[in-house]
Amino acid sequence: MRLDKYLKVTRLIKRRTVSNEACSAGRVLVNGNIGKPSLTVKEGDIIEIQFGTRTTKVEVINIQDTSKKDEAKELYKIL
Template sequence: MRLDKYLKVSRLIKRRTVAKDVSDQGRVLLNGREAKPGSDVKPGDVLEVQFGQRTLTVKVERTTDSARKEDAEGMYTILKEETRKTDTTFP
């Protein structure tokens, strides 16, 4: 399954066009490598997605062409969620 479609169907990202843009910007890693929107995603793969100050690392459990909201969370397992701290001190 294409990466941009997986991100949308799994509801990690709400819109496929946004998923494509995020991938094009190099903010998605697939198994430790920068991924393109058309990269093939399969069960067992590890995705790392950067959302601004937050980075979400998930393991792909299954792929399906469509999923209800209740079923979408079962498509991945969250491995790690990090929030980068910004330095708020001024010189």
């Protein structure tokens, strides 16, 4: 699954266009490397998102095309 879509499905970022812009600006790292929006995300990847002064680091647990609000938090683990 594409990185920008994964961020939207897991609700780490609300909209796909916003996640696409964050990836393009270099504020999203995947396994320590800058993640482009089209990067393929796999289980076990470490995603680091920088929001201003706050940084969120998560590990990909599961990948689904869609998820409900309650199920979204089960797709990743906060580190």
